[in-house]
Amino acid sequence: MPAVKAVPLQRTVLPDILEVPALERRRLQCYIALMCGDIAMLLGVFVCAGWLYTGTPGIGAGLILAQLLMPAFLTIALYNGAYSRRALEDAVYGGVRAVLALVISSAVVMFIAFYTKTSQEFSRVSFTASALGAVFLLPWCRAQLRLVVIWRCGHKVLNELVIHDGGPDINLPGVRHIDAARYALIPELADPVALDRIGSVLRNVDRVIISCQPERRQAWALILKGANIEGEVIDDAIVALGARGARQAGGRGLLLVSLGPLGLRARAVKRLFDLAVAGSALLCLFPLLAVTALLIKLEDRGPVFFVQRRMGRGNTFFSMYKFRSMRVARLDHDGAQSAARDDERVTRVGRFIRRTSIDELPQLFNVLFGDMSIVGPRPHAIGSQAGDKLFWEVDKRYWLRHALKPGLTGLAQIRGFRGATEHESDLASRLNADLEYLNGWSPLRDFAIMVATARVLVHDRAY
Known part of the structure; x- marks a missing residue:
């Protein structure tokens, strides 16, 4: 028979600070x-x-x-x-x-x-x-x-513990924190005495979080599995990737890094809302649309509509319609130059329809076609810049706003974040509002934003 190595066994006596009542x-x-x-x-x-x-x-x-x-x-x-x-x-x-x-x-x-x-x-x-x-x-x-x-x-019905073993700091209010080195908690799988000491610390704990170096995660994971406890190991790759969940398939670990903000039912509700509002608005505003088109045509005989390529849902291009507000020879199809106050490119009719937001009304057709929504992040021209940087160069999160269809109006617009983006902070304010909308959509919120838009149709940042 193989020789059995003798291991001195002695029950671990823990400091009082580590003893917690079983809940x-x-x-x-x-x-x-x-x-x-x-x-x-x-x-x-x-x-x-x-x-x-x-x-x-x-x-x-x-x-x-x-x-x-x-x-x-x-x-x-x-x-x-x-x-x-x-x-x-x-x-x-x-x-x-x-x-x-x-x-x-x-x-x-x-x-x-x-x-x-x-x-x-x-x-x-x-x-x-x-x-x-x-x-x-x-x-x-x-x-x-x-x-x-x-x-x-007590106020928390779970005994939660964070063990710091050389990993990144984590601050969880109401959770006990202990230093592994101070209490000699060593994840040594070949040392039963070390395992007993860890097991004694975890005896009445309901959930434990381990903050350790990457090379020690597997050892801690095995120990937690054997402790029959709800255990978690910190991995900042989850934060870097924005992971929403994890699973195993084909012998590999898979992180869920994206999940559409709206399910099928929510998208159906939003689409019905869009069709009802856009269809009704086109019927009611038809005289205004016709008069605007006539005035644009009479001023310089140029085309009524300005069609520009914009980025839509799923980071794909679509053609967005607007009433033309600039002179034909000065049209900027890439949107590289934002309009400024007293911009000589803007026509007399164009100045009025830009200030009153009438130039945006043809986008109701984009809503009917399914390229846009009544409420959502505003679509930007490809060459749009904040300061001297393209929008996506300012913040990597910029592409996240395309998880939903772009909208005629949005949370950023009713908060006054519109007009020229002369500084990077101008984009940051809009982007934060767009991401907030993505994370908190509801039919009632769409309706409230649509109603609030009436207050900002005329604004001093429309040139």
């Missing part, structure tokens, strides 16, 4: 408290509603209704996050999930009662009043039970 059992107690609180509240509401509606006989009827509702409510609540870590940490989230479970379970009970023809056996008024009362009392009850959670677990 797993306490979290379980809090889950039970939330569940009991919900059950007691629902029983109380149904009993009170029954008693107020029909007197003493209504108490028994209320108990029966509550018993019918309870199984469906608890089942849905368990699956929709009403009894989850986040529900313990955030009373508002827990209350919303509990109310959602109540609404769905009430609909299920009513549906079953209707199809089994048993709805006449209980009071619809009592059931409706009880359900409505519970909708308001559930969040209130959850807010009171938050005190129980704080009493048992």
Whole structure:
């Protein structure tokens, strides 16, 4: 038999600062408290509603209704996050999930009662009043039970730990930080004593983050897997690439670095909004469009429209339409020179339609064609510069704004970031607003931006 090397075994004694109470059992107690609180509240509401509606006989009827509702409510609540870590940490989230479970379970009970023809056996008024009362009392009850959670677990329901082992600094509020060197935490896979010391530190920890050098990540990863703990290792490549997730395929690790800002449903809603607004606007503004076209033609007999190549969704080119506001011989198709105040290239009609934003109205046709949207980042000419740099030379994030269709108006425009880009800061303000819009799209926000645009149609930065 092979010789077995003797390893001196001695239980690790940790400093008091490393000892933390186990929260797993306490979290379980809090889950039970939330569940009991919900059950007691629902029983109380149904009993009170029954008693107020029909007197003493209504108490028994209320108990029966509550018993019918309870199984469906608890089942849905368990699956929709009403009894989850986040529900313990955030009373508002827990209350919303509990109310959602109540609404769905009430609909299920009513549906079953209707199809089994048993709805006449209980009071619809009592059931409706009880359900409505519970909708308001559930969040209130959850807010009171938050005190129980704080009493048992503190303000954070997870024991989180950051171990610094020579890697980059990380600042996470409310999380314990320890220095691996100070407490002799060495990820040495060939040393059981070293592993025991690390295991003792991690004994009651729920989540640990390791900040170490790249060559030590694999050792720490193996140790965390063996510790049966939620563990993370810092890798700044995630930040550099803007990764949104990770997976394994074909024996390789893949980082998800891009994800469209809008799903299919959101894109469909946005497209319907665009078609409705653009179609209605063209019908209503047709007389204005016709008069503007006539005035442009009469001034110098040149073409009515100015067509310029712009960058659109997915970093692809499209032809954008505008009413021509410059003299034919001085047109700038690449947009290399921004218009300036008293620009001699601009015609008399052009000066008026630029100041009133009428020159942008033909882009409604771009919206109908699907190249543009009513609201989105404004499309820029290829040769546009901020100071003496091309837009994409100022900030590498510039190309991110093309994840959505360009718009007639946008968040940057209603904030006053428009006109000539004489300095790099002029572009930075617009870009930050565009990226903010990309990360927070909603139909209501599109509508609000469209309405707010009416205030900035005439502006002093339009030359």
